[in-house]
Amino acid sequence: MDPTQDTSDFEQASPAGEEPASTPAPEATASTAEPKAEAPSEKKDQYDATFRELSAGDIVNGLVVHIDEHGVLVDVGTKSEGMIPNEELSERGGGERGQLNVGDRIDVYVLKTEGEHGNLLLSKKKADYERVWREITEAHEKGEILSAMVTDRVKGGLVVDMGLRGFLPASHVATKNVHTLDRFVGQSVRLKVIEVDRNRKRVVVSQKLAVEEERTRKRSHTLASLEENQVRKGVVRRVTDYGAFVDLGGVDGLLHVTEMSWTRVNHPSDVVKVGDRIEVLVLKFDRENEKISLGLKQILPDPWQHMAERYAVGEVVPAVVTRLVPFGAFAQLEGGIEGIIPNSELSEHRVAKPDEVVAVGDKVQVKILSIKPGERRMSLSMRQVQQDRERQEYREYITASQDESRVTLGDLVGDVLGRVGQDQEEK
Numbered sequence: 001m002d003p004t005q006d007t008s009d010f011e012q013a014s015p016a017g018e019e020p021a022s023t024p025a026p027e028a029t030a031s032t033a034e035p036k037a038e039a040p041s042e043k044k045d046q047y048d049a050t051f052r053e054l055s056a057g058d059i060v061n062g063l064v065v066h067i068d069e070h071g072v073l074v075d076v077g078t079k080s081e082g083m084i085p086n087e088e089l090s091e092r093g094g095g096e097r098g099q100l101n102v103g104d105r106i107d108v109y110v111l112k113t114e115g116e117h118g119n120l121l122l123s124k125k126k127a128d129y130e131r132v133w134r135e136i137t138e139a140h141e142k143g144e145i146l147s148a149m150v151t152d153r154v155k156g157g158l159v160v161d162m163g164l165r166g167f168l169p170a171s172h173v174a175t176k177n178v179h180t181l182d183r184f185v186g187q188s189v190r191l192k193v194i195e196v197d198r199n200r201k202r203v204v205v206s207q208k209l210a211v212e213e214e215r216t217r218k219r220s221h222t223l224a225s226l227e228e229n230q231v232r233k234g235v236v237r238r239v240t241d242y243g244a245f246v247d248l249g250g251v252d253g254l255l256h257v258t259e260m261s262w263t264r265v266n267h268p269s270d271v272v273k274v275g276d277r278i279e280v281l282v283l284k285f286d287r288e289n290e291k292i293s294l295g296l297k298q299i300l301p302d303p304w305q306h307m308a309e310r311y312a313v314g315e316v317v318p319a320v321v322t323r324l325v326p327f328g329a330f331a332q333l334e335g336g337i338e339g340i341i342p343n344s345e346l347s348e349h350r351v352a353k354p355d356e357v358v359a360v361g362d363k364v365q366v367k368i369l370s371i372k373p374g375e376r377r378m379s380l381s382m383r384q385v386q387q388d389r390e391r392q393e394y395r396e397y398i399t400a401s402q403d404e405s406r407v408t409l410g411d412l413v414g415d416v417l418g419r420v421g422q423d424q425e426e427k
Helices: 008-012 040-049 093-099 124-142 178-184 207-225 303-310 383-405 409-426
Strands: 059-068 071-075 082-085 105-112 121-123 145-154 157-161 165-169 188-197 202-206 231-239 243-247 252-256 277-286 291-295 316-325 328-332 338-342 363-372 377-381
Touching (some): 059 124, 082 105, 105 124, 145 178, 145 207, 157 178, 252 277, 338 363, 363 383, 377 383
Parallel strands (some): 082 121, 252 291, 338 377
Antiparallel strands (some): 059 105, 105 121, 145 157, 157 165, 188 202, 243 252, 277 291, 316 363, 328 338, 363 377
8 A cells, every 4th residue: 555645534434443444455446446536625726726827027928808998808827817907008008909809819918916906917018018129139139120110300310110219320321311311201111220228228220231231132132043135123223324224133234225215215314214113124144243234125116117017118207306417317207216317308409417407306297218127227308398399389380370371262263253243343
């Protein structure tokens, strides 16, 4: 028999004056002995053991079981539910109550193990505060990038909401003009935590470092996946007189003005603007020197392909003078195609300089002399249009003159008879 086993039940069951019956071996009674009834105190101990023990300062996860005007009741696995007063819901107090529903699971901070009514006193506000500090500290230690909303412009920089107040110095804002920081207020920005001081409740962040790190990461990925003849999406970052620089994802490519359109472009800003999102073709990629040449017109319809279907030699069409060169003037037809009007075709008279006859922007009528789609060339003439007009006017004049001077046999006979009759009357 186990020496620790309580034998009082067996002794009380023996008749008076008799020796207690010998206790059978455990092996012999294992299958026949009835289970021992648990004492009420043991059941209570086992029941109490199912609940967790909490202390002030613990942060635990609980289940929202009731919401009313006094606050929120949360089941955190103790004998009784814990209460979150309205002022402990959030920095806005009871305003957070409308965002919670029965059945939600939330983290809470234990303020007191026994409140006014004997239950736990909890705080969601402090749990959120502690969670945010933990996340910010981990982000600082691991060098992670976070997102936060800029809420205010202050002396020396910006204030950001990270669940707590963070400071973004002006020198760490990703802009060249520190006098325009107001435009960031209300925007969500990417940040790196560069200083954490829990005792002073101070968090300092940098947008510039976050942008540089993300750009470096994107650049590596872009360079690894970039190939010639790919169509890539990009953002126009800068426009110059000779083209535009397009960000393909951390790395810029040059879109030269000659590759922007099948027709002549006076200035790159006529085609693209800073901030435009466009698709471009990778024409050349020097991986060693990381130089990228891009094209836009290659993914646009080529108007020269259907030129012969649209226009015919000898046709007279309207055009606009786009530029002047020593040997003539270029004029653009409807659809963007440009043709050359040589000096000899500008006028019937000898022309030394095209500006003697036309100016950029003039609307003129031209005759198509030749079309060479393979060479992307078209010859035009203003002189022949003028000659054709003069010939037509001359033909119309001759026709009208002939109509006025035409004399018929009837007119001659009538004239003669009229004169004879007049002579007879006079006699």
